[in-house]
Amino acid sequence: MFSSSFFYGLVILGLTWTALGALALIVLLLKDWIKKQLW
Amino acid sequence: MLAAASITREVGWAIVIVLGLIWIGLGILWGRKAKNSEGFMLAGRNVGLSLGSATAMATWVTSNTMMVAPLLALKMGIWGMLAYASASFGLMLFAPLAARIKSVMPDGFTSGDFFRQRYGAAGWSMFMVITLLYSITWLVTMAIAGGKLLEELGEIPYLQGMSLILVVCVLYTLFGGLYAVIGTDFIQSLIILLGVVAIGVMVLFHLDHGATYEYVETNQPALLDVLMPVALLAFFNNMLFGFGEVFHNNVWWSRAFAMRKGVAPKAFFLSGILWFPIPIAAGFIALAAGPLGINVTDPSKVGPAVANHVLGEYGMGMTGGILILVVLFCSIASSIDSLLAATSDLLVKDVYCGLFKRKLTDDTFRRVAAVAILLVAGIAWLVALPGHNLDTVLFSAGGLVASLIWPIIAGLFWKRCNRALVLIGIIAGVITGYICWFAVQTYVAALAGGAVSMLFTVLSRFIAPSPFPERTSASPNVE
Amino acid sequence: MWFGFPSARRTPQIGTASRTIRLHYLIPLIAVVAMSMCGEVVGADEIDFSNREALAESPSDDGTITLAWDKADESVVVVVEQDTSSEFESPLLRYEGPDSATVLSGFRDGAYYFRIRESGSDDWSEPLRIRVEYIGRSRLFFLLATGGLVVLATAGAIVGGYLHTREKEGES
Numbered sequence: 001m002f003s004s005s006f007f008y009g010l011v012i013l014g015l016t017w018t019a020l021g022a023l024a025l026i027v028l029l030l031k032d033w034i035k036k037q038l039w
Numbered sequence: 040m041l042a043a044a045s046i047t048r049e050v051g052w053a054i055v056i057v058l059g060l061i062w063i064g065l066g067i068l069w070g071r072k073a074k075n076s077e078g079f080m081l082a083g084r085n086v087g088l089s090l091g092s093a094t095a096m097a098t099w100v101t102s103n104t105m106m107v108a109p110l111l112a113l114k115m116g117i118w119g120m121l122a123y124a125s126a127s128f129g130l131m132l133f134a135p136l137a138a139r140i141k142s143v144m145p146d147g148f149t150s151g152d153f154f155r156q157r158y159g160a161a162g163w164s165m166f167m168v169i170t171l172l173y174s175i176t177w178l179v180t181m182a183i184a185g186g187k188l189l190e191e192l193g194e195i196p197y198l199q200g201m202s203l204i205l206v207v208c209v210l211y212t213l214f215g216g217l218y219a220v221i222g223t224d225f226i227q228s229l230i231i232l233l234g235v236v237a238i239g240v241m242v243l244f245h246l247d248h249g250a251t252y253e254y255v256e257t258n259q260p261a262l263l264d265v266l267m268p269v270a271l272l273a274f275f276n277n278m279l280f281g282f283g284e285v286f287h288n289n290v291w292w293s294r295a296f297a298m299r300k301g302v303a304p305k306a307f308f309l310s311g312i313l314w315f316p317i318p319i320a321a322g323f324i325a326l327a328a329g330p331l332g333i334n335v336t337d338p339s340k341v342g343p344a345v346a347n348h349v350l351g352e353y354g355m356g357m358t359g360g361i362l363i364l365v366v367l368f369c370s371i372a373s374s375i376d377s378l379l380a381a382t383s384d385l386l387v388k389d390v391y392c393g394l395f396k397r398k399l400t401d402d403t404f405r406r407v408a409a410v411a412i413l414l415v416a417g418i419a420w421l422v423a424l425p426g427h428n429l430d431t432v433l434f435s436a437g438g439l440v441a442s443l444i445w446p447i448i449a450g451l452f453w454k455r456c457n458r459a460l461v462l463i464g465i466i467a468g469v470i471t472g473y474i475c476w477f478a479v480q481t482y483v484a485a486l487a488g489g490a491v492s493m494l495f496t497v498l499s500r501f502i503a504p505s506p507f508p509e510r511t512s513a514s515p516n517v518e
Numbered sequence: 519m520w521f522g523f524p525s526a527r528r529t530p531q532i533g534t535a536s537r538t539i540r541l542h543y544l545i546p547l548i549a550v551v552a553m554s555m556c557g558e559v560v561g562a563d564e565i566d567f568s569n570r571e572a573l574a575e576s577p578s579d580d581g582t583i584t585l586a587w588d589k590a591d592e593s594v595v596v597v598v599e600q601d602t603s604s605e606f607e608s609p610l611l612r613y614e615g616p617d618s619a620t621v622l623s624g625f626r627d628g629a630y631y632f633r634i635r636e637s638g639s640d641d642w643s644e645p646l647r648i649r650v651e652y653i654g655r656s657r658l659f660f661l662l663a664t665g666g667l668v669v670l671a672t673a674g675a676i677v678g679g680y681l682h683t684r685e686k687e688g689e690s
């Protein structure tokens with residue numbers, strides 16, 4: 001059986017990872033914008 | 040069951056109209072960048088990493104991600120969430136494919152082009168039937184989902200809500216082409232990611248962790264099992280379904296063509312990484328239903344039901360409803376616009392130009408594209424009218440798309456094969472997939488279709504193989 | 519049907535004493551019997567799971583069980599219990615409320631019994647036995663092995679093909 005710590009660890013990992021994803025997109029957007037490489 | 044009165048009808052209309060006007064406004068603004076058909080359909084072939092990754096990720100986040108991830112978590116527990124997350128591997132594996140696509144078809148427009156080059160008219164026809172069937176079904180399920188959500192969350196009558204969502208997406212796609220689609224996708228992807236985190240964090244903080252785990256352990260033990268049979272099957276099946284969907288569909292091929300050289304592989308790989316945690320972050324809330332005493336009557340709505348309940352407990356009834364509606368609207372719109380654009384591209388380039396041998400000029404391309412977009416949207420609207428749940432049609436198509444995986448691999452990387460055998464393999468895979476869905480076992484359709492087609496394609500390399508035709512073709516679209 | 523019972527009670531066993539006097543004793547007896555018959559008759563119309571036969575016949579292969587019932591009235595509250603035996607010695611309360619269905623998930627292999635009643639009444643429905651039967655182990659492992667093989671082969675063909683063609687392009 002998956003343990004309680006595994007379950008909550010997975011959930012916290014999922015939420016943190018998703019949040020970092022949003023951050024990464026913003027950082028990449030700014031980088032592309034500065035270098036005029038958006039589109 | 041969705042705490043229906045959390046948003047009033049006026050607020051529901053207001054949200055959709057305000058968001059809709061923003062997207063349409065941006066569509067008109069960005070659409071000015073498209074000076075020719077290449078600009079309209081492929082955003083000038085110069086899209087960078089940030090916009091590229093965001094659009095690939097956002098398109099792959101559909102309302103299914105928000106509604107089906109919790110459903111799978113409810114039915115299959117921890118492995119259910121992981122099984123859904125495995126679909127992201129399709130995006131990651133598309134990275135090397137995208138690199139190869141750009142190198143063999145630097146001036147290519149559609150995946151249909153590729154199929155015609157490699158597998159001739161027969162292969163192309165088969166491909167077109169499969170992809171149009173799949174894409175339109177997907178589009179229709181999104182339109183229906185949108186209509187039903189607006190009805191449940193915002194008390195907007197189904198027909199009006201469904202039509203409104205389609206009209207908004209058609210308008211900004213019409214005005215702005217792929218520029219508008221990709222630009223709005225970026226904004227929508229941020230809203231989706233942040234919305235999922237906000238809801239997830241609130242649910243997580245609301246739970247009594249010990250009691251929640253204990254409840255599930257006592258009453259729903261299989262959800263925590265490491266060897267949960269149906270979930271393990273779903274893991275591989277979903278992965279192959281993901282491969283099939285991403286590898287064949289013009290939605291992703293057009294993005295590969297749209298991205299700047301060198302960007303496509305990185306963007307697709309990154310989009311897979313970005314997408315992976317979303318089913319977990321959105322899905323786990325379903326496991327809170329039992330412990331929170333929420334009675335599940337319709338598993339496909341367990342996600343919004345739990346979200347609504349928890350946000351209501353925080354005294355955020357109206358705000359919570361708005362948040363859920365906005366996130367779901369963005370995930371639906373980001374898929375509808377991509378499907379409209381990519382499917383109409385196929386009709387314009389493969390059918391109008393390729394089959395009917397007409398030329399596109401800088402003056403005529405917008406009109407032709409507009410007709411194609413309206414045609415696709417019109418068909419989707421008609422099929423979505425009765426509001427019958429088409430999820431079965433979509434999910435049973437696992438074998439349909441998985442059967443295209445190996446033919447595409449062969450066409451991109453191999454020098455020779457027995458094309459007839461490959462095409463027979465597609466048909467065999469499709470049939471096997473459907474038989475498995477209906478008669479054998481759930482969660483094996485994509486697996487079966489993919490395996491059968493793989494077998495035929497591998498054999499085609501050894502049984503009377505012949506070289507692929509030269510890259511040049513009579514089509515005005517392909518290099 | 520119950521009209522017949524009181525007269526059936528009027529058997530010769532009651533006695534040979536004056537019939538008129540005995541009838542006075544019989545009336546409350548008849549009334550009590552009639553009222554208990556009423557209780558059982560309402561029980562015959564009591565709430566029950568819909569689709570009982572279908573649920574009992576085909577086992578669940580994914581560990582999810584959907585129970586539904588027809589209610590006379592929106593406001594009627596029902597109670598649903600679950601146990602692993604039909605005697606309901608240590609029942610688990612699964613649902614209490616006004617909805618008309620409940621989806622229960624996460625069951626392991628085995629047989630489960632369910633019963634339902636209206637919250638005011640004491641009369642439970644007949645126990646409903648539902649089996650949960652996952653796919654057999656050998657079949658499961660065969661499918662998982664196939665899945666794993668196809669996935670690995672696919673990933674391998676893509677990565678291998680990519681590296682190989684990239685080399686070739688590098689050379690030319």
